[in-house]
Amino acid sequence: MKDNENVMAADENISTVREQLSEIIEDDKIAEILGRECVEQLKEFRALVDKRREEPFTLVILGDFKRGKSTIINALLGKKIAPINVTPETYTINEISFGHTQTVEAILENGQRVPLVLEDITRENLEKRMKLFPAKISCVQIKDNAPILKNIRIVDTPGLSDLESLDKQVQDYIVNADAIMYAASCLLPFSESEQVFLATHVSPQRFGMLYVLVNMIDALNTMADVNKIMRRFRGISERIVPNAFVYGISGGDELKRKLGEERPADKGTREFYETQFFQFELSLNRDIIMQKDVIRSKRVLTMLDRMHAEISSRLRMISDMAEMDKQLLEDKAKEFEQQCDELAAELEKRKPVLHLSILEMQQEAETWMYEFFAKLRTSILECRAKDDMGEDIYSPEDIEKYFYSFLMEKVGEAYRTCIECHRDAITELTDKMSREMASALGITNVAEVSKAPSVDRLMMSANKNVTRSVMGVKLFGTSENFSPAAMSTFSLIMKKKKQTDIIDIALENYDEIRINIVKDIKTVYQDLEVKAISRLESLYKYQVELSRNAIDQAKEMVDNEDKSELLETLADALKRLEAPKKILDANLPA
Known part of the structure; x- marks a missing residue:
């Protein structure tokens, strides 16, 4: 009963705040001050808020390609509904919601709805059907009577590495999501691109509930491997999305269990990933499904809070400018x-400092790698070790089966560790420089611009997408997971079948592997330097553009309007913003 009262009170607060903000942006005088483009974007965002209130509670699953997203959904549903083993060419956005009877429809970009059956959205069949459609598929809507769908709608999205044509659409789903499941693979480390995506597209949305699902745990051989992988994922998640719940699961095994199908042999890890999936489902039911109305209310209030902040910050900036007389x-x-010119010159002066700092990090990483390779040679030779009876400790079969993956894992882990150890140092360095640059512009921190509540960033649809231009600047290249130059040598090792050949070829190419790894480290750190500078430049340019626009707009208004009337309108607008702010502060965490 109390929960219902809280939800009703929250809904009333949402309506009140929405109405108060609407009255402000629809006031002709205030709208003229804000500017046509800003008002249009605010109205678009208001439409998103309304859509968020009306649509069913939406749980969106995200993740890179081949992370088992669809299999996880099927495991939750207890039946095979979401298509699996699709290609980037046939991957569609799938909206899965409740229906008493199962139906499938393709929604085309031209608005046409094409009835389908589940068999049509398999990889082979969909590829054929797509060629016959008059337009591209916008999404596939699937209805089913699975019990969980009575409470939530699940959206299955394409792999993040295949978002060129679907980027805008997926961004809209993220903005409109109530909760997020992020699928990762235990077989592939959390890549830098995945981390950047979480940091720039998911974390800023401040989701109340976020799950990081480390999938395919059943592929690991021992609990030691499982614990090692889970520590890595939990550590990274804690740094990027501190509120995330991290579970190590096997979507494929759980689906087989629920369907009563034959499951792979237990490697001693089944109890772990079975329990983890059970705990995930328990949390999903307890923390999301049973609390969905509360989560929805907070989500909408958060969106309105950002809308309020955008209006307030813009009006305050213009108000400060309008206080000045025309000459001032x-x-x-x-x-x-003049200040911008000086700041640009200051930025140029800091580039050599950044270069030297990153060069020192690169040299430190090279030293670490040389030390690592000295120890690795010993580890390789130990694969030929014999016991007290003169027998091989490791059988030829085991060496043939595991040596290649052992070598890849060791080298890959060392390569990643070097780069990750410097991640915080680089962030600290760029933040320090941004703070120093900020003092020249008279703001607290240029870097705060990238966190500022902007309708452009919330909408993810404006041409000047600040998320991409500022926060989207990656600090690391695409080769942060494994040295690409060393891959050809590893491919040669993999082709060898006999244990002697495998170890011999590894030792014969040992120096080449080491040289290639060090060479790639140089390339990665050079790329890192370029992108760190690009980030600083983007922050600088955005703040300058924002300030310049405010000055120009203030000059134009001072020229065209009675100054006393302008100041009176601004004061009235800021006063009217106090009431919704009071409601928002009382209902959202600080």
Whole structure:
């Protein structure tokens, strides 16, 4: 009963805040001050808020390609509904919701709805059907009577590495999601691109519930391997999305269990991933399904809070400018342009400092790798060790089966560790430089611009997408997981079948592997330097553009309007923002 009262109160607060903000942006005088483009974006975002209130509670699953997202969904549903083993060419966004009878429809980009059956959305059949459609598929809507769907809608998205044409659409689903499941694979380390995606697209949305599902745990051979992988994922998740719940699961094994199908042999890890999936489902039911109305209310209030912040920050900036007389404003504009030139020069001065700092990190990484390779040779030779009876400790079969993956894992882990050890140092370095640059512009921190509540970033749809231009600058290249130059040598090792050949070829190519790894480290750190500079430049350019626009707009208004009337309108608008702010502060965490 109390929960219902809380939900009703929250809904009333949402309606009140929405109405108060709407009255402000629809006021002709205030709208003129904000600017046509800003008002249009605010109205678009308001439409998103309304859509969020009306649509069913939505749980979106994200993750890179081949992470088992669809299999996880099927395991939750207890039946094979979401298509698996699809290709990037046939991957569609699948909306799965409740229906008393099972139906499948393809929604085309031209608005046409094409009835299908589940068999049509398999890889082979969908590829044929897509060629006959008059337009591309926007999404596939699937209805089924699985019990969990009575409470939530599940959205299955394409792999993050295949989002060129689907980027805008997937961004909209993220903005409109109530909760997120992020699928990762225990067989592939959390790549830098995955981490950047979580940091720039998921974390800023401040989801109340976020699951990181480390899938395919059944592929690991021992609990030691499982614990090692889970420590890695939990550590990274804690740094990027501290509120995330991390579970190590096997979607494929769980689906087989629920369907009563034959399961792979237990390697001693089944109890772990079975229990983890059970705990995940328990949390899903307890923390999301039973609390979905509360989560929905907080999600909508958070969106309104960002809308409020955007209006408030813009009006305050213009108000500060409007307080100046015309001549002072002209002087301020000239001073600002001069300041920008000085800041640009200061940025150029800092580039050599950044270069030297990253060069030192690169040299340190090279030293670590040389030390690692000295120890690795000993480990390789130990694969030929014999026991007290003169027998091989490791059988030829085991060496043939595991040596290649052992070598790949050891080298790959060392390679990644070098880079990851410097991640925080680079972030700290760029933040320090941004703070130093910020003092010249008179703001707390240029880096805060990238976290500021912007309708552009929330909408993920404007042409000037600040998330991409500022936060989207990657600090690491695409080769952070494994040295690409060393891959050809490893491919040669993999082709060998006999244990002697495998070990001999590894030792014969040992120096080449080491040289290639060090060479790639140089390339990665050079790329890192370029992108760190690009990030600083993007932060600088965005803040400058924002400030310049405010000055120009203030000059235009001072020229065209009665100043006292302008200041009165601004004061009235800021006063009217106090009431919704009071409601938002009382209902959202600080």
